[in-house]
Amino acid sequence: xxxxxxxxxxxxxxxxxxxxxxxxxxxxxxxxxxxxxxxxxxxxxxxxxxxxxxxxxxxxxxxxxxxxxxxxxxxxxxxxxxxxxxxxxxxxxxxxxxxx
Amino acid sequence: xxxxxxxxxxxxxxxxxxxxxxxxxxxxxxxxxxxxxxxxxxxxxxxxxxxxxxxxxxxxxxxxxxxxxxxxxxxxxxxxxxxxxxxx
Numbered sequence: 001x002x003x004x005x006x007x008x009x010x011x012x013x014x015x016x017x018x019x020x021x022x023x024x025x026x027x028x029x030x031x032x033x034x035x036x037x038x039x040x041x042x043x044x045x046x047x048x049x050x051x052x053x054x055x056x057x058x059x060x061x062x063x064x065x066x067x068x069x070x071x072x073x074x075x076x077x078x079x080x081x082x083x084x085x086x087x088x089x090x091x092x093x094x095x096x097x098x099x100x
Numbered sequence: 101x102x103x104x105x106x107x108x109x110x111x112x113x114x115x116x117x118x119x120x121x122x123x124x125x126x127x128x129x130x131x132x133x134x135x136x137x138x139x140x141x142x143x144x145x146x147x148x149x150x151x152x153x154x155x156x157x158x159x160x161x162x163x164x165x166x167x168x169x170x171x172x173x174x175x176x177x178x179x180x181x182x183x184x185x186x187x188x
Contacts, residue, residue, distance in 0.1 A: 001124075001142040001175055003110075032108055032126045032140050047114050056112055056124070056142060061161045062175040067116050069173075079173045080115030080124075087108030087126055088151060 018072045032087045043076035056080035118172040132187045143176035154182040
């Protein structure tokens with residue numbers, strides 16, 4: 001799964017009928033420290049996320065396993081809203097390993 | 101499968117019902133040399149790995165298999181903790 005920041009919404013009137021009534025959001029993939037890179041992607045929202053939130057996106061054929069997405073033509077689905085990410089600095093990790 | 105280092109944990113309260121109870125880890129893929137390679141990602145944990153450990157994980161549809169018969173929407177799952185590795 002990738003971490004991403006929701007930055008916008010997508011409206012499409014004509015689309016595959018299996019996508020009807022699904023919400024589409026624009027998200028920017030980011031690293032665990034919050035830095036986004038240049039790319040954007042469109043993902044189906046299954047957890048009612050909103051703009052500005054950090055979310056968990058499952059991609060590839062696994063996206064069809066998100067709630068309500070069975071047999072839908074999707075390759076990216078938002079399946080979680082992130083409360084927080086704990087990534088100790090490398091020095092802390094090294095200290096934790098020494099402490100074992 | 102790919103080698104990685106566990107560098108963090110993710111907490112999400114609102115998530116797909118099939119993901120509840122499964123730990124989420126931030127993993128940084130590494131090369132055989134031990135150097136970081138590529139972008140860090142979030143993987144489900146099926147074996148109880150922790151921050152600082154070297155692990156291997158599976159990508160794609162198969163990432164849901166360790167949780168059978170449950171079918172969480174997973175595209176990456178940590179399936180082993182590496183004790184050591186050698187490259188010939």
